[in-house]
Amino acid sequence: MDASVLVHFTDRFGGISQSPYNNNNLAYHVGDNPLDVEQNRILTCKDLEIDFSSLVSMEQVHGTNITTITRATASPIPKSDGLLTKEPRLALLVQTADCTPVLLHAPDVSVVGALHAGRAGAFGAIVPKALKKLKDEFGASMEVLHVWLGPAIGACCYEISRCASLCKSEFW
Numbered sequence: 001m002d003a004s005v006l007v008h009f010t011d012r013f014g015g016i017s018q019s020p021y022n023n024n025n026l027a028y029h030v031g032d033n034p035l036d037v038e039q040n041r042i043l044t045c046k047d048l049e050i051d052f053s054s055l056v057s058m059e060q061v062h063g064t065n066i067t068t069i070t071r072a073t074a075s076p077i078p079k080s081d082g083l084l085t086k087e088p089r090l091a092l093l094v095q096t097a098d099c100t101p102v103l104l105h106a107p108d109v110s111v112v113g114a115l116h117a118g119r120a121g122a123f124g125a126i127v128p129k130a131l132k133k134l135k136d137e138f139g140a141s142m143e144v145l146h147v148w149l150g151p152a153i154g155a156c157c158y159e160i161s162r163c164a165s166l167c168k169s170e171f172w
Contacts, residue, residue, distance in 0.1 A: 004088070005105050005112060008048055009150045015040035027095050028076075029059075041093075050091045057093040058083060060116045064124040066133055081116040082130050086138065098153030102127055105147075106140035 015024030016039050021032040026044065028037050045052040056069050059076040066082030072090055077083065083092045084104075092114035094101045099118035105111075111134060117126050134140040 006048060007103055007148050010044060015043060054089050055091045055093055056083060062118045062120040064121055064126040064129055066130050081121050082126060084111055084113040084133060086111050100152035101150035103148040106134050106145050108144050109138045109140045111138050111140060
């Protein structure tokens with residue numbers, strides 16, 4: 001792996017948010033004090049030695065929209081559950097609680113990606129769509145692609161019925 005690519009998963013410890021968001025909440029959309037969320041994000045960036053102004057986040061909607069990013073923006077990317085970029089100094093943020101964060105690095109074309117793969121996104125094929133976009137838009141080779149799956153809820157804590165209609169996909 002290219003040493004210039006930083007992959008990091010946070011936990012809830014080390015921030016300043018008050019109960020019930022206890023500590024390192026990075027999400028503006030859950031009702032936490034926005035100043036605390038911003039400070040948590042600043043502290044996380046400082047710990048990782050990245051510029052806070054380079055942080056790019058998404059307005060995640062449990063979908064399959066993947067956005068190519070060419071510059072930093074303070075506002076979340078609207079209605080997106082995936083980010084891809086070729087820009088070397090951008091920090092992509094994907095937020096999950098029980099959903100799976102999927103991080104991508106295509107070293108042959110210097111592209112990184114962050115995906116929010118919840119149940120709807122997974123059944124909607126967000127990962128295969130991102131792979132297709134990497135290949136078609138950037139010319140990435142799947143043979144050298146690096147993929148990280150982050151922490152997510154397990155079957156021990158989350159039960160859903162098997163739904164045949166959700167599993168109908170050309171990718172499964």
